[in-house]
Amino acid sequence: MRASRVLLRPVGFAGFGLLAVVLFVAVFxxxxxxxxxxxxxxxxxxxxxxxxxxxxxxxxxxxxFSRVLVAARLSIVLALAATAISMVLGIVLGxxxxxxxxxxxxxxTAGVNVLVAFPGVLLVLFFAVIxxxxxxxxxxxxGLAGAPAFARLCHTLVAAVSERDYIxxxxxxxxxxxxxxxxxxxxxxxxxxxxxxxxAAGGVLLTFAGLxxxxxxxxxxxxxxxxxxxxxxxxxxxxPLAALGPGIAVVLAGLAxxxxxxxxxxxxxxxxxxxxxxxxxxxxADREHAVAxxxxxxxxxxxxxxxTIPGAQNPIRAVRGVTFAVRDGEAVGVVGESGSGKSLTALxxxxxxxxxxxxxxxxLVFAGEDLMAGGDPExxxxxxxxxxxxxxxxxxxxxxxxxxxxxxxxxxxxxxxGLSRRAAFARAVxxxxxxxxxxxxxxxxxxxxxxxxxxxxxxxxGMGLMGTPRLIIADEPTTALDVTVQRQVLxxxxxxxxxxxxxxxxxxxxxxxxxxxxxxxxxxYAGRIVEELPAADLRTLAxxxxxRALVAAVPDMETDLTRPLAxxxxxxxxxxxxxxxxxxxxxxxLADDRCRAxxxxxxxxxxxxxxxxxxxxxxxxxxxxxxxx
Amino acid sequence: MKSPTAAAVxxxxxxxxxxxxxxxxxxxxxxxxxxxxxxxxxxxMIHLVPGDPVRAALGxxxxxxxxxxxxxxxxxxxxxxxxxxxxLTRLLHGDLGVSITSRLPVGETIAQRLxxxxxxxxxxxxxxxxxxxxxxxxxxxxxRHGKGRRTELAFTGTNVVLGAIPDFLFGVGLVYLLxxxxxxxxxxxxxxxDSYVLPVLALAIGPAAVLSxxxxxxxxxxxxxxxxxxxxxxxxxxxxxxxxxxxxxxVTATLTLGGLLLSSLVAGTVLVENVxxxxxxxxxxxxxxxxxxYPLVQGTVLVYGVGVLLINTVVDVALALLDPRxxxxxx
Numbered sequence: 001m002r003a004s005r006v007l008l009r010p011v012g013f014a015g016f017g018l019l020a021v022v023l024f025v026a027v028f029x030x031x032x033x034x035x036x037x038x039x040x041x042x043x044x045x046x047x048x049x050x051x052x053x054x055x056x057x058x059x060x061x062x063x064x065f066s067r068v069l070v071a072a073r074l075s076i077v078l079a080l081a082a083t084a085i086s087m088v089l090g091i092v093l094g095x096x097x098x099x100x101x102x103x104x105x106x107x108x109t110a111g112v113n114v115l116v117a118f119p120g121v122l123l124v125l126f127f128a129v130i131x132x133x134x135x136x137x138x139x140x141x142x143g144l145a146g147a148p149a150f151a152r153l154c155h156t157l158v159a160a161v162s163e164r165d166y167i168x169x170x171x172x173x174x175x176x177x178x179x180x181x182x183x184x185x186x187x188x189x190x191x192x193x194x195x196x197x198x199x200a201a202g203g204v205l206l207t208f209a210g211l212x213x214x215x216x217x218x219x220x221x222x223x224x225x226x227x228x229x230x231x232x233x234x235x236x237x238x239x240p241l242a243a244l245g246p247g248i249a250v251v252l253a254g255l256a257x258x259x260x261x262x263x264x265x266x267x268x269x270x271x272x273x274x275x276x277x278x279x280x281x282x283x284x285a286d287r288e289h290a291v292a293x294x295x296x297x298x299x300x301x302x303x304x305x306x307x308t309i310p311g312a313q314n315p316i317r318a319v320r321g322v323t324f325a326v327r328d329g330e331a332v333g334v335v336g337e338s339g340s341g342k343s344l345t346a347l348x349x350x351x352x353x354x355x356x357x358x359x360x361x362x363x364l365v366f367a368g369e370d371l372m373a374g375g376d377p378e379x380x381x382x383x384x385x386x387x388x389x390x391x392x393x394x395x396x397x398x399x400x401x402x403x404x405x406x407x408x409x410x411x412x413x414x415x416x417x418g419l420s421r422r423a424a425f426a427r428a429v430x431x432x433x434x435x436x437x438x439x440x441x442x443x444x445x446x447x448x449x450x451x452x453x454x455x456x457x458x459x460x461x462g463m464g465l466m467g468t469p470r471l472i473i474a475d476e477p478t479t480a481l482d483v484t485v486q487r488q489v490l491x492x493x494x495x496x497x498x499x500x501x502x503x504x505x506x507x508x509x510x511x512x513x514x515x516x517x518x519x520x521x522x523x524x525y526a527g528r529i530v531e532e533l534p535a536a537d538l539r540t541l542a543x544x545x546x547x548r549a550l551v552a553a554v555p556d557m558e559t560d561l562t563r564p565l566a567x568x569x570x571x572x573x574x575x576x577x578x579x580x581x582x583x584x585x586x587x588x589x590l591a592d593d594r595c596r597a598x599x600x601x602x603x604x605x606x607x608x609x610x611x612x613x614x615x616x617x618x619x620x621x622x623x624x625x626x627x628x629x
Numbered sequence: 630m631k632s633p634t635a636a637a638v639x640x641x642x643x644x645x646x647x648x649x650x651x652x653x654x655x656x657x658x659x660x661x662x663x664x665x666x667x668x669x670x671x672x673x674m675i676h677l678v679p680g681d682p683v684r685a686a687l688g689x690x691x692x693x694x695x696x697x698x699x700x701x702x703x704x705x706x707x708x709x710x711x712x713x714x715x716x717l718t719r720l721l722h723g724d725l726g727v728s729i730t731s732r733l734p735v736g737e738t739i740a741q742r743l744x745x746x747x748x749x750x751x752x753x754x755x756x757x758x759x760x761x762x763x764x765x766x767x768x769x770x771x772x773r774h775g776k777g778r779r780t781e782l783a784f785t786g787t788n789v790v791l792g793a794i795p796d797f798l799f800g801v802g803l804v805y806l807l808x809x810x811x812x813x814x815x816x817x818x819x820x821x822x823d824s825y826v827l828p829v830l831a832l833a834i835g836p837a838a839v840l841s842x843x844x845x846x847x848x849x850x851x852x853x854x855x856x857x858x859x860x861x862x863x864x865x866x867x868x869x870x871x872x873x874x875x876x877x878x879x880v881t882a883t884l885t886l887g888g889l890l891l892s893s894l895v896a897g898t899v900l901v902e903n904v905x906x907x908x909x910x911x912x913x914x915x916x917x918x919x920x921x922x923y924p925l926v927q928g929t930v931l932v933y934g935v936g937v938l939l940i941n942t943v944v945d946v947a948l949a950l951l952d953p954r955x956x957x958x959x960x
Contacts, residue, residue: 114663117941121896122933126670129918129926130677206795210900213797214915233801233904236816240805247798255793352861356774385864392862397855402877402951412863463863 012267015259022253026076029069037066046239055245058231064242067228068249075224076253078139078217079205085143086204087197090150095158095185099177109155115148123148124207128216135224138217142207146200153196157189164188195264202257209250225250294365298325299470299503300349303362307344307527310356316575318344320527323602326471331497331504333514333535335550336524337572343393345524346475346507350390367470385416389464389502391493393476395456399448405459406432406444412466427466435462435492454485458492469502476507490517511538511554523547526573526583529602532610543617545588582614590615652949660942667934672716674930675923676709686729686921699729703924725931726924730917735928738913743932745819746898746909752825753832754891760837762883765844766871773849784845791838796897800831800904817906828905832897836890843886847879854878881951888944892937 041061048056054065093112097105115123123145131137161167162185170180211217212226213233220227225246232243294301307319319341326332334342348359351371364371367387371380392398400408409431410424419427425444432440435458448456457477464472474493478486494517497504508514514521515535523531523544531544542548549568570587573579582600585591595614602612611617675682683699684691703726704712719726725735772781794802807827808816815824851857852875860874902911910929917925 110662111666114666117663117892118667118934118937119893119896121893121899122930122937125899125914125918126674126930129674129923129930132678133919202793206793210795210797214900214903216915216918229798229801236801236804237809240809243801244805247801251790251794251798254795255790258789258793350862352858354774355776381864381866390859390862392855392859394855398859400856400860400874400878402881403874411865415863415865415869460859463859 011259012263015256015261015263018252018256019260022072022076022256025069025072027073029072033066033069036063037070038062046235046242048239049241055241056239058242059235064228064245067223068225068246071224071228071246072249072253074135074218074222075205075208075226075250078135078224079201079208082139082142082146082204082208083197083201085140086146086150086200087193089144089147091154091186091193093147093151094154095181097155098158098162098181098185112148112151112155116152120145120149120203120207121210124211125216128211133216133219135218135222138208138211142204142211145207146204150193150196150200154189154193157192158185161185161188195261198264199258199261202254202261205254205257206250209246225253294363294370295325295327297327298365299328299330299367300326300505301363301365302345302349303364305345305348305359305361305364307341307348307353308358308360310358311576314576317578318527318575319348320578322524322527322529324522324529324532326503326505328470329497329501329503330520331506331518333506333508333518333521334524335508335511335514335521337509337568339526339572339575340524341527341575342507342509342524343475346473346505349505350388350473351384352390382416385412386467387470389461389467389469389472391457391460391464391472391474391477394480395453395460396480398460399451399456401448404445404447405451408448409444409459409463409466412463416467428462431462431465432459434465435459435496437462453481454488457481457485457489461489461492461496465496465500469500471503471505472496473505474507476509478513479509486513493517511550515539523550526578527575528583528612529610530584530612534609537609543611544613545590545615545620546584548620549587582612588615589621590618656942656945660938663938664935667931667938668717668720669713671927671931671934672713674927675703675705678923682921682923683729686923702727720931725928728917728922728925730920730922730925735925738925739910739928739932742908742910742913745907746895746902746911747936749825749828749832749898749902749907749909750891750894752829753836753894753897754887756829756833757837757840757890757894758887760833761840762844762876762880764837765841765883766848766876766879768841769845769848769852770871772845773852785842788838788842791834792842794835795900796831796835797900797904799834800828800901803827803831804904819908824905828901828907831901831904832894835897836894840883840887840890844879844883847882848875851875851878877951881948884944884948884951888940891944892940895933895936895940 039062041057044053044057044061046057046059047053047061050056053063055068056064058064058067093108096108099105100108124141127141127144128138131140158181167180167184170184175183208217208224209226209229212224213230215230218224218227223231228246229243229250232239232241232246236243294303302325303323305319305322306317309316309318322341322345324332334345336342344353344357347353348361349364349366351359351364353359361372367383369375369380369383371384399405406425406428409428410419410421413419413424413427414421417424429440429444432444437443437455437458443451443455443459451459461472461477472493477493478489481489490513493504493506496502504518506514506518515538518535521533521535521538522529523542523546525546531542531547533542533547538547539551542551546568553567568587573583573586579586579596581594581596581598582588582591585595588595592615598614600612600614602610604610678685681696683696683703683705687696687699700706704715707715723736725739727733728735728738731738768781768784771777772784804816804827807813814826815821818824848871856878857870857874860870865874898907898909899911899914901907902909903915906912910932914926914929914933917929
């Protein structure tokens with residue numbers, strides 16, 4: 001099965017085909033062309049290419065093409081022999097630390113590490129001195145020189161496998177070290193070793209050609225490709241093909257081993273594999289919403305926002321028409337389970353989604369400007385850079401590890417507010433102080449890895465405060481933090497809003513965080529808003545069964561702890577396969593045939609609340625929501 | 630609070646220098662250990678040669694007295710540990726011995742030839758870096774997220790083929806194309822700037838191919854990182870995001886590999902020098918191996934080895950400065 005997978009790839013096919021040809025020539029070359037390669041034609045010394053002699057003749061009038069074919073055997077045999085030496089020695093050295101005592105093992109590993117630092121050619125030359133000039137000496141030299149690299153690889157692999165449970169189990173069961181190695185470890189590292197040996201053989205072939213080319217390898221009257229090249233180089237003016245012909249043979253044979261190795265590696269799942277994403281033509285999305293005009297007086301107004309991820313089979317509609325507004329100074333929360341599209345909504349609003357993910361909207365108005373309309377990118381950058389702050393989920397990875405924290409903050413002021421390096425840095429220090437980072441001058445000169453998680457998140461908020469933000473988009477800002485630190489970060493956000501009057505769009509899966517911080521809540525499910533209501537009403541007045549289930553799933557002071565905690569039955573909808581009708585129907589205790597057939601529209605109440613449910617506000621059957629086995 | 634930051638710095642500096650000190654000590658220790666291995670190996674080389682090395686060097690017809698005299702001169706008649714001691718003492722005084730064939734001090738020969746080799750390796754390294762980094766970055770940008778499939782395929786294909794061709798073969802090919810066929814550059818020797826072109830190209834093409842592939846893969850990985858999204862959230866220009874935020878993080882891996890490439894370039898000069906009759910260490914080590922001039926071989930191997938060790942150390946220090954975690958995080 002694996003073999004067929006290897007062959008089906010073009011690389012594997014080319015590699016195997018080439019390797020088969022090379023091996024065939026190596027095995028049968030001397031038999032088929034041996035005589036012809038030895039015929040001396042004194043009338044045709046150093047001839048150029050002709051019908052008779054495809055790449056001409058050498059200084060004794062012998063046919064070079066035949067000689068290249070005949071040389072294949074010696075070249076390949078020597079390369080394989082050297083590879084075998086490297087591999088055997090490498091496995092012994094690499095596995096030894098596992099068998100011998102700890103101290104000796106460390107010594108071996110250290111020795112291997114020292115040797116690996118020297119380039120192969122240098123080691124080859126060193127050993128070539130010891131073993132002397134000639135084919136046998138060269139094979140030993142190349143073999144020994146390749147051993148450290150194999151030993152390193154083998155050691156790494158052995159170390160990785162040794163951590164696995166079954167090895168530990170075998171050890172505890174009293175199986176001897178040698179037996180563990182032979183029966184359990186080696187079979188598990190055989191695949192990568194063979195793959196590497198195949199690729200190494202290609203390299204060894206080239207090294208060997210180099211040695212013979214230098215006159216340190218195969219000696220006359222024997223010849224391999226390197227030797228033929230050496231002979232050819234002297235006559236390169238008269239007869240360039242004499243040197244290039246064997247050179248091409250070396251490269252083809254080397255490629256054959258390399259490609260085969262890479263194809264194996266790909267088939268065994270070693271190394272990189274490239275995923276292919278099919279690009280889709282813009283889909284004509286089903287637009288069920290009436291096109292709403294941008295809401296006047298809102299800092300952010302989003303109309304029918306759609307986010308589509310092109311997939312291998314069909315595009316995933318992760319956000320399916322979302323309309324909402326955030327008024328000046330208001331805090332709006334977006335809650336929902338993972339995969340509900342809430343984070344993508346936030347990123348789309350911040351215009352941070354890249355190709356190939358597609359963002360469409362009727363309008364996306366921020367601070368009076370439609371971000372979907374385009375316009376001058378330079379001025380847009382400047383305005384967004386100073387008035388829209390974004391706080392990301394994971395503070396550990398959201399700072400650039402290569403730069404100090406202060407300059408990362410200062411960048412905003414330098415590039416959007418035209419401050420000098422020094423002035424921008426001073427402002428960064430000031431902003432770090434504003435987000436309650438102690439010793440801000442010192443901290444600004446540190447790298448992110450010297451900050452704790454909570455500090456980084458505060459610094460990230462501080463980065464948003466470099467300008468004068470009118471809106472802060474915070475995407476799960478507390479999810480990656482400890483509970484005590486979460487509280488500090490939320491308080492800081494609230495304080496920042498008080499001080500700057502900025503609005504907040506807070507994305508969270510945590511209902512209690514949103515109720516604490518926000519004025520209004522949007523509940524998202526399967527890429528749509530299913531309910532919108534004041535945060536204060538969330539626990540008591542929610543009308544959508546999903547919202548009510550979300551709230552019920554959060555334990556509070558009145559939760560009866562003698563009963564199992566409530567959970568929402570079933571699994572979130574797979575965004576690639578959204579059913580007809582209401583997406584929540586399959587998990588909803590109230591769902592009937594209409595729910596499963598007709599998607600409920602998002603309807604506004606006179607008070608401005610919105611809900612998308614055919615059964616909005618109907619009483620839930622108590623047993624199904626609260627108890628799940 | 631308006632006072633300069635100096636007041637706050639000392640505790641940090643103390644902590645930092647402590648970490649840096651540990652890094653420096655560890656790195657120096659490793660360098661010394663490697664040097665010891667290298668020196669010992671080069672000392673043992675002459676003793677590991679099967680048979681009588683002096684007899685082998687002087688040939689079967691050389692009179693016995695001459696062989697004995699040479700052995701005396703090389704100290705080969707002393708006990709092994711004493712020879713080792715003498716060898717180390719001489720090395721500390723910069724004395725690498727005398728060549729058996731030319732009777733010249735080995736140090737002199739090497740000093741004469743080292744610049745040619747160093748120039749070649751350095752020029753090739755710079756060229757491959759200068760070519761590989763921009764090519765890798767540009768390829769990463771235009772082939773990101775499955776864009777430009779054909780460009781990517783052509784790029785990878787070219788790279789695999791170029792990476793599979795050994796440098797001396799490029800040398801032969803270049804000689805054929807640019808010297809024999811078109812007569813643009815000199816075939817061999819080191820005389821004038823144009824004589825550098827072919828050997829440097831021959832050395833640089835392979836590493837440039839490998840390196841640009843690595844740069845691309847690294848850039849693609851880095852472009853997916855959260856901090857790149859942060860940089861975009863700051864609304865920096867794409868150019869600045871790529872160059873200031875992505876590249877420094879991709880460079881760590883590039884530099885590690887580049888260091889390896891530089892040390893393998895040093896070794897690659899051996900072959901390329903022989904193609905172009907370049908008057909460097911590479912030509913002399915091969916001829917001295919063939920003529921069994923062991924003192925010269927020992928000295929040359931030592932110089933190559935020290936060169937490689939120094940390069941590795943410089944790369945490690947550069948890495949530590951660029952990415953402090955690599956220095957401090959390492960145990």
